Amino acid sequence: MIAVLGYAAILVALAGSLTLIFTGVTASRSEAKDPRSVRAPVLMLFGGGIAAFILLEIAILTHDFSIAYVAQNSALATPVVFLVASGWAALEGSVVLWGLLLSVFTLLVWRRVWRGDGLGLGALAVMGAVSVFWFGLMATAANPFALCTEVANGFCSASSWLPVGDAVVPPDGIGPNPLLANHLLMAVHPPLLYVGYVGFTVPFAFAISALARSEPGKVWLDRTHRWSVIAWVFLTAGILLGGWWSYEVLGWGGYWAWDPVENAALLPFLAATAFIHSAIVQQRRSMLQAWNFVLVIVTFALTIFGTFVTRSGVIASVHAFSQSAVGPALLVLLGVVVFGSLALFAVRADTVASVPRLDSLSSREGFLLLNNLLMTLFAFTVLFGTTFPLIIEAFTGREVSVGQPFFDRVAIPFGLILLLAIGFGSVAPWRVASPRIVWERSRFGINVGLAAAAASVILGVRSVLVVLVIGLAGFVIGSITHFLIHQSQRAHIGGKTWPQAVGATVGNDLGFWGGQLAHIGVALVAVAIATTSVLAVRSEVSLAQGESAVVDDYCIEYRDAFERTEPERLVQGFRVAILDRSCTNELAVLEPRLHEYPKFGQIIATPDVRVGSVEDVYVTIAGADGDAMRFSVLIFPLQWLLWFGGLTIVAGGLVALGRKVRAGRPESPAEETQSEAHV
Amino acid sequence: MSEQVRTLAWLVVPLIALVVIVVGLWPADTEREPEARAYALAASLKCPICAGESVAASQTDLAEDLRRLIATEIAAGSSDEEIRGMFVDSYGEQVLLDAPAGGLGVALWAVPVLLAVVGGFAIYGLRRKEPAATEQ
Numbered sequence: 001m002i003a004v005l006g007y008a009a010i011l012v013a014l015a016g017s018l019t020l021i022f023t024g025v026t027a028s029r030s031e032a033k034d035p036r037s038v039r040a041p042v043l044m045l046f047g048g049g050i051a052a053f054i055l056l057e058i059a060i061l062t063h064d065f066s067i068a069y070v071a072q073n074s075a076l077a078t079p080v081v082f083l084v085a086s087g088w089a090a091l092e093g094s095v096v097l098w099g100l101l102l103s104v105f106t107l108l109v110w111r112r113v114w115r116g117d118g119l120g121l122g123a124l125a126v127m128g129a130v131s132v133f134w135f136g137l138m139a140t141a142a143n144p145f146a147l148c149t150e151v152a153n154g155f156c157s158a159s160s161w162l163p164v165g166d167a168v169v170p171p172d173g174i175g176p177n178p179l180l181a182n183h184l185l186m187a188v189h190p191p192l193l194y195v196g197y198v199g200f201t202v203p204f205a206f207a208i209s210a211l212a213r214s215e216p217g218k219v220w221l222d223r224t225h226r227w228s229v230i231a232w233v234f235l236t237a238g239i240l241l242g243g244w245w246s247y248e249v250l251g252w253g254g255y256w257a258w259d260p261v262e263n264a265a266l267l268p269f270l271a272a273t274a275f276i277h278s279a280i281v282q283q284r285r286s287m288l289q290a291w292n293f294v295l296v297i298v299t300f301a302l303t304i305f306g307t308f309v310t311r312s313g314v315i316a317s318v319h320a321f322s323q324s325a326v327g328p329a330l331l332v333l334l335g336v337v338v339f340g341s342l343a344l345f346a347v348r349a350d351t352v353a354s355v356p357r358l359d360s361l362s363s364r365e366g367f368l369l370l371n372n373l374l375m376t377l378f379a380f381t382v383l384f385g386t387t388f389p390l391i392i393e394a395f396t397g398r399e400v401s402v403g404q405p406f407f408d409r410v411a412i413p414f415g416l417i418l419l420l421a422i423g424f425g426s427v428a429p430w431r432v433a434s435p436r437i438v439w440e441r442s443r444f445g446i447n448v449g450l451a452a453a454a455a456s457v458i459l460g461v462r463s464v465l466v467v468l469v470i471g472l473a474g475f476v477i478g479s480i481t482h483f484l485i486h487q488s489q490r491a492h493i494g495g496k497t498w499p500q501a502v503g504a505t506v507g508n509d510l511g512f513w514g515g516q517l518a519h520i521g522v523a524l525v526a527v528a529i530a531t532t533s534v535l536a537v538r539s540e541v542s543l544a545q546g547e548s549a550v551v552d553d554y555c556i557e558y559r560d561a562f563e564r565t566e567p568e569r570l571v572q573g574f575r576v577a578i579l580d581r582s583c584t585n586e587l588a589v590l591e592p593r594l595h596e597y598p599k600f601g602q603i604i605a606t607p608d609v610r611v612g613s614v615e616d617v618y619v620t621i622a623g624a625d626g627d628a629m630r631f632s633v634l635i636f637p638l639q640w641l642l643w644f645g646g647l648t649i650v651a652g653g654l655v656a657l658g659r660k661v662r663a664g665r666p667e668s669p670a671e672e673t674q675s676e677a678h679v
Numbered sequence: 680m681s682e683q684v685r686t687l688a689w690l691v692v693p694l695i696a697l698v699v700i701v702v703g704l705w706p707a708d709t710e711r712e713p714e715a716r717a718y719a720l721a722a723s724l725k726c727p728i729c730a731g732e733s734v735a736a737s738q739t740d741l742a743e744d745l746r747r748l749i750a751t752e753i754a755a756g757s758s759d760e761e762i763r764g765m766f767v768d769s770y771g772e773q774v775l776l777d778a779p780a781g782g783l784g785v786a787l788w789a790v791p792v793l794l795a796v797v798g799g800f801a802i803y804g805l806r807r808k809e810p811a812a813t814e815q
Contacts (some may be wrong), residue, residue, distance in 0.1 A: 400772060
C-alpha cells in the first residue's frame with residue numbers, strides 16, 4: 001500500500017515538474033507574467049516531493065519489508081535514529097532526499113516571484129527541468145518503492161521494477177551499512193551536503209533564465225545571493241562534519257585522505273567559493289558578468305559530477321556506496337548541463353560582455369580576482385588529478401594512481417599563496433590600493449605574523465612549513481583585526497565606546513565582516529592542517545594487560561578488556577589509560593573498540609580520543625600479538641583548532657547572510673513590506 | 680607611549696622575531712623519525728585490494744601486513760626508493776599514489792601550471808589601459 005502511494009507521489013511530482021517547464025516558459029514570455037499560472041505545477045512538485053519522502057520514512061519506521069529498499073537498508077533492531085537516517089543512507093533514498101529538497105526550494109523560489117517577474121518564472125521552469133531528471137530517476141532506475149520479489153537466506157535479494165504485483169516479505173531487513181550506522185554524525189553529514197548541493201540549483205536556474213531572456217546584469221546575482229551563501233554554508237558544514245566523522249569513526253587517524261569522493265565534495269565548494277567572491281566584484285564594480293555565469297554553471301555541474309562519482313562507482317573509492325544504472329543517467333545530465341549551458345552561453349555571448357575594467361591589479365577587486373584564479377585553478381587541478389587515472393587508462397591502457405602525495409604537494413603552494421592573498425586582499429580598498437595604503441593597513445598584521453612565527457619557534461616548532469603557515473595565519477588575523485579597529489576608530493572618536501563602535505562598523509557591512517570572520521577561520525584551519533599533518537606523532541605499542549609504554553609525553557597503559565552485545569553488533573572494547581610521562585597521574589581512560597557486524601561479516605576498529613587544548617591523543621586497535629594487544633597511538637597537535645576554525649568559517653557565512661541586497665522587485669506600496677522580508 | 684618609542688617598537692619587534700625564526704630554524708628538518716617515514720611511505724602507496732584507500736588508511740589485514748613490512752624494511756635500513764621499488768615489483772605501477780614521474784605524469788603538473796599562466800595573463804589583460812583614477 002505504502003509502495004503504491006509512494007510511487008504515485010513520485011509520479012505526481014514528475015507530472016508537476018514536467019508541467020512546470022512549459023507553464024514556466026510560457027508565463028515568463030507572456031504579457032502578464034503571472035506567478036499564479038505556475039502555482040498548480042509547483043504545488044504538485046512540492047506535494048509529491050514531500051509525500052514521497054514521508055512515505056519512505058513511514059515504510060522504514062514501520063518495517064515494511066515488502067519494499068526492497070526498506071528490507072535492504074534497515075532492520076528490526078536498527079536504532080530509531082539510524083532508521084530515520086536510512087531514509088537517505090543508500091542510493092534510492094538519497095535521490096528521494098534530493099527530490100524533497102529540490103521541491104521545497106522550488107516552492108520557496110515561487111513564493112518570491114511576483115507579477116511581471118519573467119526572470120523568476122524562467123528560473124522556475126529551469127528548476128522544473130532539473131526536477132524532471134530527479135523524479136524521473138525515482139520513477140525508473142532508482143525507484144525507492146520497488147517491491148521485494150525474492151528472498152535468499154532470509155533477506156531480500158531481488159526487487160520488481162514497479163510497485164505492483166506480489167511482494168515477498170522477508171522476516172527481517174539486512175540493516176544499514178555498518179560504516180554509516182556507526183555514528184550519529186553520519187545521519188547529519190549527508191543532508192547537510194545535500195542542502196549545499198541542491199541549493200546551487202537556485203542560482204544556476206536564475207543564471208540560465210537570465211541568459212535565455214538576454215537579461216544579464218546583476219539582478220539574478222542580487223536575487224540569488226542568499227541562496228548561494230546558504231548553500232555554501234551548508235556545503236562547508238557538510239564537508240567539515242564529513243572530516244570529523246572520518247576522524248572519529250574510521251580509525252586510521254585522519255580527517256582527509258584525498259579520496260575521489262572527498263575531492264568530489266571539495267570541487268563544488270571551491271567553485272562556489274570562487275563564485276561568491278566574483279559575484280561581489282560584479283555587484284560592486286559591474287565587472288565579470290560573463291565569468292559569473294561560467295562559475296555558477298561550473299558549480300552546478302560539479303555538484304552533478306560529485307553525485308556521479310559517489311553513485312556510479314566509476315572511480316574506485318571507499319565512499320562509492322553503490323553502483324547502478326543511476327551512473328549513466330547522471331552522466332547524461334552532466335553532459336546536458338555542461339553542453340546545454342555552454343551553448344546558451346555562446347549564443348548570448350554578445351550580451352554578457354562587461355565593459356568596466358580593472359583600475360589596478362592592486363585593489364580589492366584585483367585580490368578577489370586572485371582568489372578566483374586560485375580557487376578555479378585548485379579545483380581544476382583536483383579534478384584533473386582525480387580523473388587522471390581514468391584518462392591515462394582510456395588513452396594508453398596504463399594503470400596509474402594519483403593520490404594523497406600529489407594532492408598534498410599541490411595544496412601547499414595554493415594554501416600559502418591563498419593566505420597571503422587573503423591578508424592583503426581583506427584590507428585593500430576598491431579601485432586602487434596604493435603601496436602606501438597597503439603598507440599602512442598591513443604593517444600591523446605583518447608584525448603579528450612575525451611575532452606568531454617567532455613564538456612558535458620558541459615553543460619548539462622546527463618545521464619551516466609549519467612556522468610559515470603560522471606566520472601567514474598571524475598576518476591574516478592581525479591584518480583583519482587591525483582593520484576592524486581602524487574602521488571603528490571614527491565611531492569611537494565620535495563618542496561611542498569601543499564595543500559600540502566595533503558593533504556599528506560590523507553592523508554596517510555584515511557581508512564584508514562576515515567574510516572576514518570566515519577568512520580568520522580559513523587561517524585557523526590552515527594552521528591546524530599544518531600542525532596535525534606535519535607535527536603528528538604516530539606510534540604503535542604492543543601491550544599485555546597491565547603493561548605500559550611511553551609515547552611522546554604520555555604513558556599508555558593497557559588496563560583491561562570488555563565485551564558487550566549491542567543491537568546489530570558485538571563490541572569488543574579495551575580500556576587504555578593515558579597518564580603523564582612518569583606514569584603516575586592519570587589523564588584519561590580511553591575505550592578503543594572493535595565493532596563486529598555479523599550480518600555483514602565486517603569488523604570496524606573505532607578509535608577513542610582524548611581531546612586536549614594542546615593536542616589530541618588518539619588510540620585505536622591495530623591488532624593482536626597473542627595475549628598482547630597492539631594499539632596505534634597518534635598525537636595530533638592543535639586538532640581542535642581544525643574544528644573550531646571550520647565552525648568559524650561557517651559562522652562567517654551566517655553573518656554574511658545579514659547583508660542587505662536590493663532584489664529588484666518593483667516598488668508598489670502593497671508589495672513593499674513583503675519584498676523587504678524576502679530579499 | 681611617545682612617538683619615538685613607537686617607531687622603535689615597530690622596528691625592533693619584527694627584527695627580533697626575524698632573528699628568532701632564522702636562528703631557530705637554521706638546522707631545520709633533521710632526520711625524520713622512522714614512524715613518520717613509515718607513515719609517509721604508507722600514505723604514498725595504494726592498498727592493492729582496497730577501493731581507493733592508501734596502505735596507511737585501510738583497515739584490511741593486507742594493509743596491516745604491508746604497514747608492518749614497511750616498518751621492518753625501514754628498520755633494516757632500506758631507503759624509501761627501495762621500499763617503493765619493492766611494492767612496484769609486487770603490485771605494479773598503480774600501487775604508487777604519487778603522480779607517475781616522467782612521460783604522461785608530466786602533464787599532471789604541466790597543465791595546471793600552463794593554466795595558471797594563462798589565467799594570470801587574463802587578469803592582467805583586464806586592466807584599464809589609460810592611467811588609473813584616483814583612489815578611494
